[in-house]
Amino acid sequence: MISQKKLIVSHAPFLHCGRSITEKSYHTLLAALPAAIAGFFFFGMPAVGVVSLSISSAILWELLFNTISRRKVTIGDGDAALIGLLFAMLLPATMPWYAVIVGTFVAIFIGKQIFGGIGGNSFSPVMVAMAILMVSWTDMFDFEGMLVAYQFDFSALYPLATLKHLGPEAASQFNCLDLLIGQQVGGIGATCGLALILGGIYLILRGFIRWEISISFLAGIIVTAYLFHVTDSQQYAGPMIHLLSGYTLIAAFFLATEDSSSPVNMTPMLLYGALGGVMTVLIRNIGSYVDGVVFAILFINCISPLLDKIRPKAIGKVV
Amino acid sequence: MNGKSLFGLIPPKIVYPPIANALTSIKAVSPPKRATFLIEDTIDSEENMAFKVGDAVKTGQKLALYEGATSYAISSITGKIVNISEYPGDFGKKYIAVIVDGAAKEEADTQFKEAATETTLQTAIDFLSALPGAPDFSLFGEENHGIHTLVVIGADKDLLMATNQYVTTTRAEALKGGIALIKKITGIDNAVVVVPKDQIQNYGSIGASVKAVEQSYPSALPQLIIKDVMGTVVPANKEITELGYCLFSAEAVAAIGTAMETQTLPTTKLITVIGKDGSPSMVEANIGTPIRSVLAACGETVGEKDRLILGGPMTGATIFSDEHPVCPSTDAIMVQDKDDVALVSDYPCINCGDCIRVCPVNIPINLLVRFLEAGAYEDAAMLYDLQACIECGLCSYVCVSKIPIFQYIRLGKYELSRVQAAEATND
DSSP states (O other): OOOSOOOOOOOSOOOOOOOOHHHHHHHHHHHHHHHHHHHHHHHOHHHHHHHHHHHHHHHHHHHHHHHHTTOOOOGGGSHHHHHHHHHHHTSOTTOOHHHHHHHHHIIIIIIIGGGTSTTTOSSOHHHHHHHHHHHHOGGGGOHHHHTTTOOOSSOOSOHHHHHHHHHHHHHTTSOHHHHHHTOSOSOTTTSOHHHHHHHHHHHHHHTSSOHHHHHHHHHHHHHHHHHHHHHOTTTSOOHHHHHHSTTHHHIIIIITTOGGGSOOSHHHHHHHHHHHHHHHHHHHHHSSSSOOHHHHHHHHHHHHHHHTTOOOOOTTOOO | OEEOOSSTTSOOEEBOOOOGGGOOOOEEOOOOSEEEEEESOOOSOSTTOSOOTTOEEOBTOEEESSTTOSOEEEOOSOEEEEEEEEEEOGGGOEEEEEEEEEOSSOOBOOHHHHHTTSOOHHHHHHHGGGSTTOOOGGGGGSTTOOOOEEEEEOSOSSTTOOHHHHHHHHOHHHHHHHHHHHHHHHOOOEEEEEEEGGGGGGOOOOSSEEEEEOSBTTTTSHHHIIIIISOOOOOTTSOTGGGTEEEEEHHHHHHHHHHHHHSSOOOEEEEEEEOTTSOEEEEEEETTOBHHHHHHHTTOOOOTTOEEEESOTTTOEEOSOTTOBOOTTOOEEEEEOTTTOOOOOOOOOOOOOHHHHHOTTOOOHHHHHHHHHTTOHHHHHHHSOGGGOOOOOHHHHHOTTOOOHHHHHHHHHHHHHHHHHHHHHHO
């Protein structure tokens, strides 16, 4: 019963849905691009320079690590490019070149590769890089100071800094609609809320990110900010400014949803997102940092494995 | 097949394509010149064997390797045994392949006819377990078998298959006779026929209550039928039969009905042939026919590096040769072109959670797979519910890293069973 024809023998299933990590990365890049382009529109060529440098240096760091660790070259999966883009979107347009390169080094080497590469990192690489840079070069994240050379046709005050230092009274000069369409000072790709929301909705509908995390993150921000506001409206602003300024929206749709550092079960995802929102507003309102998103996300990354212990019992499980 | 909802908030569902109604015609494959019958047994001593090379075989003759062996085959042609050899199966199973060369004139065997004059459970155990659909009557071998419900599966467990659906729509009378007979000889009074939801209206009185399974894969897998239709969760450490349910395929029950009515054993098997373009067609072939002949009758060609699958695309098993015979349990044959073969990769898990959302039994697959990759099968079973897996294959299907998760799971289960068997013999 031996025939000469050689057949491929393998194990079930014999079909695949066809989705891949590469597809996921490129669609996320695509979804993030409108917000970055809006940033180019508001901040001009320097913003293009920062984004280009960030993406290219992230890819090169990844290639370098692949080479020295003698592992398969993984730049093709688009994850390094995505890290580069998201990192650049958080920076002011006038970020010096060396800070960008150091930032992507931290993101790729310390944030991602030393944990074993994609899927192994317990913290979001972008957030690790941001945290280290924010602590090292505090001045570079003072958006008003960094963007002082620009002539905007809108307020050149960073909304969250205004809120922190001058109180909600002064922050009430910001109109919600202006903030939504990006008429504000901030990170290159973090200002245009509308583009971020559209990108986020695209990712949710295509199933590339988990809506539970995004929605509960935003809900956590709104509820916490509202509670602060009703307790003392003189000292704490309402939820809208928290929602539409700083890194809130980019975090909700692109940063908190990073796969390997977030939980996967329903209840943990809701808790994870909500806790991120709560922590963000806590840091903004009573902490010393102007924007709490970076440390809030690192914090929820930290407790994500613990949260993921809350899972449904397997059907048929024998105790 | 890939039923994706408009709003991605709801995870995509894979539905069984409604193919049964499209399959109105059936192709009959002519009886083969040379047939191979697989018997799950091993050759212990050549001398005691009940038959040997050169013996004549009649159509419908029972081929058991030894006197009183529980595993046997029924010859579907008349001829002469030309070869008896060992044949390896999946997961270390061992078969004996008996090759019969067909004679010009067909002769029917009378052994069953004599036994069938008085139908008892012993007749069924002795003759009916190798009928098309492979009804396992050995369950009833012991005095207190504890079986209280007969579940007739009129739905097909895998995608693109229509064998059982075809039987329930075209052989209702035989099905009815089969149910009545099984009830009579086993003393079970509770019988349930399970059919796909869109076909539930087609049934009149069939001697059993008719229940529906959902259209979405994998709701027609045995464990899920018992859970969703019968309302009993199958614990991971128990077989379905231990809970008192006996699952027979509709084809098997119909074959039992036919066997009793005509007093001859049916030897042709209904097969859904799934072509390279994914289109199913229905054929009827003698058990023992080489798959090559079945495919040739359907106009399918198998080339170098193509994949030949017994069963459906999610749960089937590949075979290494197109000389493999049609067996009583071969419900479908699928041919996959070498360009359509889905490959796996060694990328790590990125924790996207797609598998978690698709798993029908809530296994924490993202954690489980890390243990399985490391070969920590005992931890995987203790902490991450390895044994609860019902083997639907959806985790591998959706994995963006293309990790062979289902393969790891089956390997883990197999290795554990070997460890347990070794421990049991040591005691």
